[in-house]
Amino acid sequence: MNKDFLKRQIITTVDSMAPELRELSLFLHKNPELGSQEYEAANCLVSLAKQKGFSVQSGISGYETAFIATKGKGNPKIAFLAEYDALPGLGHACGHNLIAAMSFGAAAAFAAVAGNQATSYLIGCPAEETTGSKVQLSADGVFSGLRAALIIHPADGNYMGGTSYATHPLKVTFYGRPAHVASKTEKGVNALDALILFYQGLKTLRQTFTKETILAGIITNGGTAPNIVPDQAAAKFTVRALSSDYLEGTVLPGMRRLAEGIALATGTTVETVHYEPLFKELKNDPALLTFYKHNMSLLGEEITLLEEDDADGSTDVGNVSHCIPTIHPDITIGSGITAHTPQFAEAAASDYAQQRILVGAKAMAMTAIDLLE
Structure with missing residues (x-):
């Protein structure tokens, strides 16, 4: 040939x-x-x-x-x-x-x-x-x-x-309890506060990763009105690493642990779901x-x-x-x-x-x- x-x-x-x-x-x-x-x-x-x-x-x-x-x-x-x-x-x-x-x-x-x-x-x-x-x-x-x-x-x-980059985008949603911000009897549970803590916590979390990692996100839901305590707040994050094994085994579990810890500390609940599939x-x-x-x-x-x-x-x-x-x-x-x-x-x-x-x-x-x- x-x-x-x-x-x-x-x-x-x-x-x-x-x-x-x-x-x-x-x-x-x-x-x-x-x-x-x-x-x-x-x-x-x-x-x-x-x-x-x-x-x-x-x-x-x-x-x-x-x-x-x-x-x-x-x-x-x-x-x-x-x-x-x-x-x-x-x-x-x-x-x-x-x-x-x-x-x-x-x-x-x-x-x-x-x-x-x-x-x-x-x-x-x-x-x-x-x-x-x-x-x-x-x-x-x-x-x-x-x-x-x-x-x-x-x-x-x-x-x-x-x-x-391997990537597996993540949506994080915190759930609280609504209330009027001026109420004297019901203060509510602010889901947005929890989300902000999570967003800020990612900066510290990223420094703990031993391999190149990209974490970036936007808030997609911060509440409905400024005079109502947000009972739901959500953000979408692009989560990337040079290895899908490291991404799935270290980065994403770390993000979930951070979210769960903040939910526990703030009296909220949290849900994390992937809105796009894993690209290896x-x-x-x-x-x-x-x-x-x-x-x-x-x-x-x-x-x-x-x-x-x-x-x-x-x-x-x-x-x-x-x-x-x-x-x-x-x-x-x-x-x-x-x-x-x-x-x-x-x-x-x-x-x-x-x-x-x-x-x-x-x-x-x-x-x-x-x-x-």
Whole structure:
């Protein structure tokens, strides 16, 4: 098997798809849909996959807009992960229109070139910005038996390596007893006071953690009127660490103990619930990174290698990486831009970004070629 020859075929195949990949990306950009509501995006991707000869199963793991498209009958089985949800008020300010196009292009090109030497999977993964469908997809065994999962994120540079924060957001609600603030007979129990003590106590608690931890929150309910003692007060907290084991075994139990102690001291009761699922930290596979870096070099691209503990966000791709070998590098679509901003949304529709789709699709498909037995 001449893998260099197959890689040249990948390049030719992706280049031939340039018009449809551009059209796909710009269609998604012009029609942004929030997580779990990506009906047009999913239908478009499914339709394109079927046109390429993929078999499609829709409505996966409880998500109407999730799907699995497969083509080929051999091993290895390689997954290309498509994201396509947008952000409220910002549209595709995280470039998921580009992610979807790159993964579709890679899956189609790999299937066309590898034939029945492998099986190409295009997995539609909705709601990355919210509930993270990959969490449930991973739990349901969707990735079991697959050789690898590949996805590329647009950014302000070409990066590979690093990790992501494990995150498990927490809502904390204190319950007290209402009363008029001027009542001489019923003083009530102030739930807001308890919440404020908890909020302040987090600063001290964070200093006790031995590993990097992020605790930040907002008060979502502080009472109904200033002349009524609040009988309920709530806050939402983002809780992040570089290890999901440390997050679940140390950080969150510490927060719950703090809340319970304050409730006991103030005569309130407290409830702690997770309002979003656990996103595990990303584990980039070293062998896949080596293949990917070589293939980017073949495409004339230079890459910045990140330190192993370099993290600046969270993603449900982390959950996939705890199931099978995974990589989640970044590809530049412009300099001086930051995700989740209007400027990034504008860059995601630029002519340059559409050209970068081709580079990303080629790099992923060529990396999949390296995995052929």
